[in-house]
Amino acid sequence: MQLELVGQPIQANAPILIKHCSTNSYLASDLLEYRNDFGVEYEVNVHNYSTKNKSQNLALEQKGVLSSGIPTKFSCDENIWCVSTAPDPSFDYDIEAPVLTFENLLTEIK
Numbered sequence: 001m002q003l004e005l006v007g008q009p010i011q012a013n014a015p016i017l018i019k020h021c022s023t024n025s026y027l028a029s030d031l032l033e034y035r036n037d038f039g040v041e042y043e044v045n046v047h048n049y050s051t052k053n054k055s056q057n058l059a060l061e062q063k064g065v066l067s068s069g070i071p072t073k074f075s076c077d078e079n080i081w082c083v084s085t086a087p088d089p090s091f092d093y094d095i096e097a098p099v100l101t102f103e104n105l106l107t108e109i110k
């Protein structure tokens with residue numbers, strides 16, 4: 001199904017792969033938490049994480065089942081992304097930006 005849905009609308013909460021155009025590799029995240037002033041963030045990198053099992057590429061190409069341009073190994077969880085929707089309408093609210101004044105900043109530093 002990986003190549004069958006190229007160019008189709010993305011369904012909410014469905015697993016997707018995002019390919020980096022310049023390197024032709026998939027975006028990945030290892031789910032290590034990095035805490036900063038904005039909360040928890042995750043590092044994103046460009047790497048194809050795939051299963052280690054051997055695929056029968058040459059045999060399938062000889063039969064004409066697939067060509068060399070079609071990926072045959074399954075992508076691991078690090079490469080799989082999901083566009084999630086809110087669980088209920090109560091999550092629909094504007095995010096309030098913190099007011100940064102000199103006094104607030106000085107209090108934060110102390």
